[in-house]
Amino acid sequence: MILVTGGLGMIGAHTARALADLGHDVVVTTHRRTEVPSFLAGRVTVEALDVTDRDAFLALAGRHPIGDIVHLAGSIPGQDPLPYFRTDLSGLLNALDAARAWSVRRFAVASSLGVYIGSPETRWHEELPLPTADLPHPIIAFKKAVEPLTADALKGTGIQPLILRIGSTWGPLMDPESPFNPIPPYINAALRGERPRELHADDGGDTCYAPDAGRAIALLTTAPALRHNVYNVSSGRPFTNRDLATAVQAAVPGADPVLLPGGQGGGPYLDISRLTHETGFTPAFDLHRAVADYVAWRATETS
Template sequence: MTWLVTGGAGYIGSHVVQAFIDRGLDVVVIDDLSSGHAEFVPDGVPFVRGSILDTPLVLAALRDHAVTGVVHLAGFKYAGVSVDRPLHTYDQNVTGTVSLLRAMGEAGVTRIVFSSSAAVYGTPDTDVVTERTPTLPESPYGETKLIGEWLLRDQARASADGPAPLRHTSLRYFNVVGSGREDLYDSSPHNLFPLVLDALVAGRTPRINGTDYPTPDGTCVRDYVHVADLAVSHVAAARALAAGRTLEPVYNLGSGDGVSVRQIMTAMAEVTGIDFTPELAPRRPGDPARIVASGELAARDLDWQMRNTLLDMVASAWDARRHTADS
């Protein structure tokens, strides 16, 4: 049983690849390295450099490596930037998924685990998001992730009575942080953890955007989960699909509890030993006060659990950042 991981040279994708390897499962990676790193692909893992928009390339990868399932993480993942680059975002995330599904159909590959996002919810009007919370995305990125879920649903319906019915599930991520290995790190220029750590390493003061939200300390509350915990549930989903188990169409990978930006800053100072007082800045447009999700369904079906504390998340991210600086 071999699984193709699209985007497997990226931050999350490389952790998913490692989780498959740790459990004795064969993987193949396809990545165009637009945001990934070739060195994130372990030695011995076949690596196809290219875009999922190249349907013949994807088809060849599926056939050449006798792939039996796909974990689909490749895509353009920056919600804020997607507002300025909607056509690029739709091309990468929607057209790319169509291309992948087309190649899977031709190759007879019938299992897929899809990387979705909390961005499909927009600004929810509930304290804790569940899979039944209405989806109201507020960015092209969130829209494309929801459309990706629809594409899987519709292709599954269309193929249900054929010789190779598609089986699928989508995992909605919240704030993915930390590192499972010190040589695998988050290099995003937009995510909070690398922004704070890069600032501290450079001797700059990290910034809090908005201190007047209706939260206990006035800063935004988010649901932070460790990337290695996230990766374990991808393997569980893949195994469940391979075993023919019935899965929900979507799962939230959330903690059920929130952490504020100010709490993150406090944890950063404690772990790094760098004493600082964050710079306070106005709110950014579109930032909701609180987004926290229940992971109960994923805990039931996908071995989802919070194995790492906030300090664990920060410490692992800091170790990876220092390793990067030293290498």
């Protein structure tokens, strides 16, 4: 059985679905979210758990034969980042404690494309040295710290650490006005019959549709063998705002996005060659298919 913490969040839920699609038994934990997405109903076991409660975390093994852990649970920082760091570090350490106590095979944990910030490259791949740079958000700072903490905590245990450098992911279950990704708010404005905010046509960068991210994580978690401990998870295809506007016009009748000319260029994106070579993963959704699928999902959620 595979444990997915934060398994009713956007990436967690799509990971759980992909694992179930591959035929695995899955238990997901949730703390604040109680509604189970329709695509998971009856397919996974749901456990209410505050991952900062070590005893409750370790007690899961008395109810489930857990062989792998995918740790995706996390919180959102407020104005003071210290409580956020305390909460998410506690959850990480408890998950690592559980992995060691249960002698799991593989421990996967969410990192971020943000660890590459400061690199002059535009194609970010796992062999790039991680630069020392001022980071724009506490979440990115914490994700960067997660990598050595996880690797060192599992050293010598026989448990394989799996660092997931997850790209700019969006899709079903994401807040449509999320400040963390510009695509859902852009689509949401069009669905309301409003003109989306003006973007520069040539700007863009990394993007990954949540069902693809979940499938990539599931393939990495269940692969018979992996040659590395760090993997980029994204589409491997940079997008531009011109692509986004065209996709929205095709999916939303009457949408009239206006693009500003030029921009700074496409921006950096994650190279997923390592992921593809070792698991066979290729994205099922290009940007046009992703926007169309998201618009259809929104229609079912609001009907």
